[in-house]
């Protein structure tokens with residue numbers, strides 16, 4: 001990073017709250033969003049930290065979101081928790097349904113939360129880590145907008161569709177991964193554009209279907225999936241599980257819904273929680289030890305676990321009491337208050 005600004009968690013939350021309430025988010029949504037942005041920034045997640053305030057502002061300006069929506073949790077005797085976000089941002093809906101999901105995962109062994117009718121802009125690791133912090137394993141998936149071409153295709157059909165997973169570990173940080181099924185998250189391409197840097201090869205094609213390393217041409221063309229047909233198939237699975245399965249929109253439909261207004265995609269979110277106490281057949285300590293042996297074998301080779309960089313950033317930023325963001329980003333965020 002070139003010139004940077006140091007912000008304490010309180011300063012990040014305060015700035016976020018000011019921007020969010022300035023553009024029309026009610027206090028409940030503003031709090032939930034500000035907490036998420038601060039949490040992500042303290043972990044040095046640049047593409048989904050404070051930078052995402054721009055998307056939150058654009059979403060409000062697009063005029064389709066309800067900044068005061070109160071999520072409704074539907075009761076049922078099954079292992080499914082349904083939360084209707086009522087056209088608000090996803091985070092308050094997640095927060096509202098989480099206790100019920102934990103309760104159901106513990107009583108059924110496995111449970112899923114389907115959040116419907118939400119705008120979604122955020123990283124998924126805080127969702128799965130909210131569950132691993134309670135001793136549950138969890139995965140989460142969302143579609144987005146149809147910016148991503150399927151393997152062998154030439155135009156966007158799929159979303160950047162992140163997949164996150166977290167596994168609780170006794171006395172230490174969980175095993176967590178969280179990544180877009182596109183080669184790059186859209187937010188990452190936007191950061192390359194801001195920095196004036198070319199993309200690596202293999203991330204996108206331009207609007208004529210030719211490979212490009214120009215971030216703007218990538219944003220105007222189509223993004224590519226990671227791992228060719230494998231990432232493409234995973235991305236389609238996410239469309240299905242977080243879309244038609246839970247009676248919500250695909251990335252294609254989310255794009256149509258937006259009618260070119262910009263802002264965060266509008267769709268569903270599926271979170272699945274597993275209770276290892278119930279799956280382990282009474283042998284959880286022994287099975288946890290077997291998982292630890294696997295992690296140790298990976299680390300012994302000099303490989304790192306996903307999220308290790310993030311946990312190290314969290315520890316460093318928490319100890320020194322601040323995170324750093326580019327000074328230009330800070331100036332641009334302050335300008336949102338004009």
Ligand code: NDP
Pocket residue numbers: 047048120121122123124125142143144160161162163164176177178179180181183184185186187188304305306307308309310311
């Ligand atoms: P990254 O490519 O930055 O990272 C993906 C994961 O891989 C992280 O868990 C990361 O851990 C891990 N990782 C990176 N390098 C290594 C390595 N060498 N060895 C082992 N693990 C490694 O993620 P993306 O850019 O694809 O996604 C960024 C964020 O964007 C995610 O949080 C995602 O949820 C969010 N997103 C949200 C969308 C939405 O619609 N809401 C859409 C798309 C993305 P570490 O963090 O420690 O480096």
Ligand code: PYC
Pocket residue numbers: 047120121122144145160180185186187188264265
């Ligand atoms: O970075 O791809 C992305 C993204 C889409 C919606 C929120 N983030």
